[in-house]
Amino acid sequence: MGSRGFPVRRTLTGYAFLAPSLLGVIGFLLVPVLVVIGISLHRWDLVSPARWVGLDNYAALLDDLAFWQSLLITGMFVALVVPAQVVLGLLTAVLLDRRLPGSVVFRTVFVLPWISAPLALGVVWRWIFDPSDGALNAFTGVRVEWLSDPDLALPAVVVATVWQHVGYVALFFLAGLAGIPAQFPEAARIDGANAGQVFRRITLPLLRPTMFFVVVTGLLTTFQTFDTVYAMTQGGPAGATDVIASLIYREAFTNFRMGRAAAMSVVLLLLLITVTVAQQLYFRKRTTYEVS
C-alpha cells in the first residue's frame, strides 16, 4: 500500500466507486431518518399545515398506555421468535449438512417461505387458523379459535413468523458449517471426542460469527414485523398482537397523527440501535476464531 501518486485523487476515485451505494444510503436511509425526526417534532394530520410542538409528541408517549403495551408485546414477540428460529435454523442446517439423499431439494424447500410475500403467507396462515373452515381445526377435529383468543393469537403469529424465517437462518448456518475445515472435527474425533462434544466445543464456537449475524438480523427484522401481523390479526384480538410497527401504521394512516407516529418510529430506531450495539459488545467479548 504505497502512498505514492495522488492521494486526493485516489480518495476521490474511491468515493466515486462508492457513489451508487452511498446515494442509496443517503437517499433511502439517512434522509428519511432525518425527515422522520423532523416530523416527530410537529403536529401534523397530513391535510392541515404542520405545527411545531417541540418534544410534545415524545412527552405524550410517556403516558400512552397503548404504546407501552405495544412495546411489551413486541418484546414478547421477539423473545419467542428469535430463539426459536435460531435453534430450528441451526438444527435444520446440521441435518441438511449431513448430505442425506434429497438434501438439495429440501434446501430449496426450506427457503421458499422466505422468498414468498409475507402478506400472502399471512393470508394463507389466517386460513389455516380459521376456526370453522380452517385446515388446522379440520385436521385436529377440535374447534380452537386461534386468532380470536387473546392468549393464543400471539403464539399463532409467532409460529407463522418462525416458519417463514427458519429456511433463511438455516441457509446462513449451512454456509457457516461449510466454512469449518474438516480437519478440526476430525482431529477432535481422533482425540476421542464424541459427536456431542465435537458439536459443542468445535462447531458451535466456530459458528459464532454466523450466530452473531443471524441473531442481529433476526432481532432487527422481528422487531419491525408488520405484514404477517397485518394479514393475520391486524393487531387484534383486543390488541394481543399489536406489535409496534402495527401501532405506528395505525397512528399514521388511520388516526393521521403523523407526529406521534414519527416519534414512535424514532423511539423504535433508538431501541434497535441500543440492542445492536449491546449485542456487538457481547459478541466481541467472546473470542471469535478466524478460520481462513
Add this chain to the structure above:
Amino acid sequence: MRVLVVLLLLLSGCSIAGGATDGDRTTVTFRLWDEQVAKAYEESFAAFEQRNTGIDVTVQLVPWADYWTKLPADIAAGTAADIFWTNTSNYGLYADSGHLLPITDGQRSGWTRSVVDLYTRGGTLWGVPQLWDSIALFYNKELVEQAGVDPATLTWNPSGNGDTFLPAARKLTVDRAGKSADQSDFNPGTISRYGFNASFDSQAVGWNFVGSNGGTWQNGDAFDYADQPKTVEAIQYVVDLINKHHVAPSAADTNTNGDKTLQLFTQGRLALFQSGPYHLKNVQEGAKFRWGLAPLLTGPSGRVGVVHGVAAVASAKTPHREATEKVLSWIGSADGARPIAAGGFAFPGVVAAEPDFTEYWRQQGVDVTPFRDAANGVTFPAPVGPRVQAGATAAQPILQQMFLGRLPVPDGLRQAQAAANKAIEP
C-alpha cells in the same frame, strides 16, 4: 425501516399527478376506488367529452385498500385528483380543513335527499351524490320455504313480546345431524347452516337494530351510545343471536373476515342475509339457488335502516375550477349518472336515473323495491365527523371482543365509546 420509507415516499409526493391544461384542452382527473363502477364512469365521460370538446376527463382507479392512506398523502403533496369519491366517514376531515369546493349546483333538488343530508356540514353541501346503499334482507327461497318462514313479516323485540324473528331464525339454523335450533337435541357445536348474519358489521347489522329500537349512536361528532338504554338493548339482542341462541356464525369467524357471511349465504349455508345493494352482484353471480329480497327486519320502533352514500367532491386546489365544475355538474345530471344505474352497479345519486337501476335488476328477476323503501322510510344516519374513522378504529378491537362474548355488552360499549372519543380528539 419500512415505516420510514413510507413516510418518505409520502413526502416526496410520488403519486399520480393532478389534472393538466394542454393548449386549449383541459384535463380533469376523477378518482374512485371501484373497478366496476369505473367502467360506468368511462362511458359517462365519453358522452361528456362529446358535448364539451375542450375537456378531457381521466379516470384514476385507486383500490379501496390504499384509498384512504393515499388520499391524504396526495392532498398533502398537492397531487390529489380534481374530483374524487369519498364516503361519509372520511369527507369531514377535508371539508373542515378547507380542501373542498362547496357545491352550489342548481340541480341539487334532483339528488337523493338522504345523501345530500349526509354531505351537508356546517350548512354547506360538499359533495355531489353518486350512489347510495340502504339495507334489506336477502333470503334463500328454498330454505325459508322448507322452514315455513315468511321473511317479509319478521319482527324482533328485545323483550321477547311479539318476537317472530327469533323463532324463525332458530327454525332456520340446523346442525350436522339435521336438528334445528328450536329442537331440544340441537348441537350448537356442529352447526352446518345458520339462520341470520348477526355479526360485527355496523352498517348492515348493528346500526339497523339500534335504529329500529329507537337508539342512537352519535351526538354531534362525539360517540354517545354506552348510556343509551335502547342502544345497549339492541346490541345485546344482536350479540345474543350469536352467543346465546346460536342462530348466527361465531364472531371468531366473522370479526376479521368481512366476506364470511356473504360466502355462507352464496354457499346456501345462511338463510337470511341482511345487507345492502353493494352485494347484489356478488349474490347474483355466486348463488346457485332461488333467492329474493325482503324488507329490513321490523323492530319496536319500526324499520329504521342505515342509508349510506358515496359522493364526488372537488379539490379546492384544482387549477381549472370552471372545467371541474362542469364535470361535477355532468355527474350530477340524469344523463351523467345513467351509466351507473343502467349497469346495475348501484342506486344512483340522481333520482331521475333510478328507474334504470330498478329496470336492470327487474330483468335479472330481482325486485329491488325493499332497498328503495328502506331509503324512503325513517333512516339511521351513518356516522360523521372529521375523525370518525379514527374513532371507529379505536373502538373496533373492543367491540370485536364484545361480539365474541369475551366482554359483557354494557362494559364493551362503555370501553369502546371511551376509546373512540379519545381517538377523535385532534
